[in-house]
Amino acid sequence: MPHQIIDNRTRKLADEINQQLEYTEKAKIAVGYFFLSGLESIEKRLQEKEPDGSFQIKEVRLLIGNVSNKSTIEELARGYRRLNTISKELERQNYPKSRERQIEVLKALNDVRDVISDVEQNDENQRLIQLLHQMIVEQRLKVKVYVKSRLHAKAYIFDFKNPQPQSKGIAIVGSSNLSLAGLTNNTELNVYVHDNGENHDELTRWFDNLWNDAEDFDTALFQEMAESWAIRPTTPYEIYIKTLYELVKDRIEGTDDREFLWQNEITEALTDFQNKAVKIIIGIIRQYGGAFASDVVGIGKSFIGAAVVKHFSITENAKPLIICPKSLEDMWRNYNAEYSLNAEVLPMSLLRESISEDDEWNLLVSDVKYRDRDFILIDESHHFRHQSPERYKILQDFMQTGNKKVLLLTATPRNKSAMDVYNQIKLFHTSDTTIIPINPPNLKDYFKKIQDKNTPTSEAKNLFRSLLQFILVRRTRQHILKWYGFDSKTHLKVDP
Template structure:
């Protein structure tokens, strides 16, 4: 025990002295400027045995102060100028003070942290008020600057259980500390223990005089506590809403401005793009990767560039951008314009060859030390058995973070998505909130129809349609009214594009292109004057109706009838034997397709022929290099290829076309 009566919260903590005195007290009177729940928490256990606690709280017109009455975790940031004391108040003014306090209590109770500790506090307060052991009043005649803790000792008994007289009636602590966690234990405060019966009696009289001049508040406090989350009966709906909020709070849009730098690129983005940047950042930080999968035309590349810039600036990331060869120039431009500090690499380098493409990514320091990877057109990595996939997965196995840009993460199978996720989430065991918590098992259940892919992608993907963007970020061109403020019925003309709507991009209105289709009617016979019959001859007849000899001017559909070009010795061996029936079916389907395109319009027919001619030329070029470009992945690569043959295309065809040998 110290040899002095000074409490400074450095060597001597006020909370320890209060708890020590409460242990031997029957009742207490506290006069404080502000009451904080944090301060009540530190002494709540010792209050259980008190017969009575009278709490006198100072009044202030400051909103934050009254919220502190119950919240207990917000303290005044700085001292306010002392309010001029008002000795007299009208009855209506006094009532208004109490009403305002109750209203603010309600608001502050709603904003309290919903913890078990705070709930227990509220229940303790309510029980003490109900038992009339806690009485609360507000001093309404100005601010209560003084802080005093007056304790009345309880009875003591001898060994026979007989009451004994005590020399001291109690003691008091007077000083600067409010009843708050900081006030009783942390702040640099100065308080003094006041001993002696005369001092105790004088302080008790001082307190009682102020108490009589104060306004009752315990009933109002009790009412608000009964209505609060801590005491009100919880409905299933409340649990549902709390769960829903907990699940989606990281994706709420209101905080975007707080976490994003106002860089040049951010100034170029629309609000819906900024939201995507914020959400993707949160996903990448939590799961090390995310898909930005907005439909075509919503600016995925700008969103991706902003994400790269954010990590480069805030976390000093060293970005690497991997993209198809035709997009390298675009990304080099973004890198230069927005100072992304990134390396840009064509997908064509992600393969093992004699030139060392494999080592260029894995061993060259300018790539090897890159720790944030953006993959544009990431659907090119939906097949895990290709060389480029294996090289990239090896490069990413050290836990590098990824942002994947693609409008079509899923092509034919959910496993397309699985393979892309496995680039940045290479272990099947996962912390994603899915059941079972194993990626491979979960995708097996998706394939079996027992699970849904969107339930998983919700945590890893941002995907919006154009209608969604207009609905929630668009403005009516005629009234400039936000579409999100309109009813579902009123907004339909804008979503259907019968009325114009725009989004704000870089502070300027931008309109999505509007499709305006016109029907043109014509007669095939009058238009083509016999050309139709001539083209029918070129396209040929169905296989069943054909003679053994094909007319010289009829298409043979060679690329779809590969069985006829297999060396005779292997035609009856697999995988070539099945080509005979498949070839018949494919030739028939292509013939029907060409007829439909011709009947649609001359332009459609011409474009189809032009595209097929280009694909056939690419097919022959690959064949001359020893690759038979067949299979779903190879066909997709052929149709997506540019007008010029590229090494990237050949590598992709080589990786995806290994079923048939050109020598056969």
């Protein structure tokens, strides 16, 4: 019998997997990483059919880990943490709370999104993404994410089409991830595990235990691929806008006088003062990740917000989420339909209703409709001026996943305390360290200075205004009449 070692030198793992897939009906794969390149090596085998037209491989179960930003026990030890700190981290990883599990799944989804968006957009990669997408549709591919601890083991378990009592299948275990490097290039160490009546059952039991303790990933992965460049057709108009934007963005970014590259019903309906606000807000969001639109009541903040959402949807392919009071839900759904904002609309009340008895389930992180949304508009954001309500924590947990941009609409960002504004800022500015030009360059310290009883009232007001000038747009009716008004008799623009 030849040796059973696979090291990618004398024997390539990709060749061995393809050989075993020829005799396989079902496969179970446990790996630490998901890489599109790994699929290329086994693509043909996954599509082979029986004489009756059915697929030869009926099911592939893919269990992946998510190690992004996860501290391992070894890393903690190297940092000279105390023993009880290591024990607590180990307990947290082994028994994560539901909210932590949801966040880990969302991190895995972000990793997949990065993989899909970063690969070269060519026919080969498009074909691979379409294959994954189709296998999920056919229910031949099932994917889960293991979030309890780092999934370090790698195993490829093959169930034979014609199993025998002493040979139900075969497995390869070792160091290789499902990637081009892991299957062909890296120096790896893997070994065959032949069945002897027990080995295959034991490996299957090991895999099933992890599988049953993992989080479902099929639906999220399916939607991510369905909205990717490989599946969703790009219209000629979108290509035109994107090309034009890339050609001239250096000339239009950083100036408040830039014009929109796209024109439709919403931009044509904007008044001059609304148009000006939209452009300023876009610049603030690009620079700091979020902004307040705080014009007084009746100026059209919602319309301004809709135009900003539309801009980021077109120019950055953003996936908007609009969170609003229940009383405004119909208005936003109408805006969404009329102006094709491509947004999901969520009433604030559902955030409160999503809180389960054990306080662990998070609608925004759990529901596939919301969890990959990356441009968030919050209408009447003053409802989130306190950190104590549970819906604030639900929203904050969601904001901390991925790179989200935020627009806050409110005519009253501050009620009684400057901390009302601080708490809203923290929804898009999760770190206290800031590039906003304030001194000290730390939001928490800056607001402490504003709130300090020893700070004179006039100085506190100036500090507060100094911050808001960088992140907030607010005009009164008098301001708008002065700078944008027309004389009712002459119909000429008023001279300020």
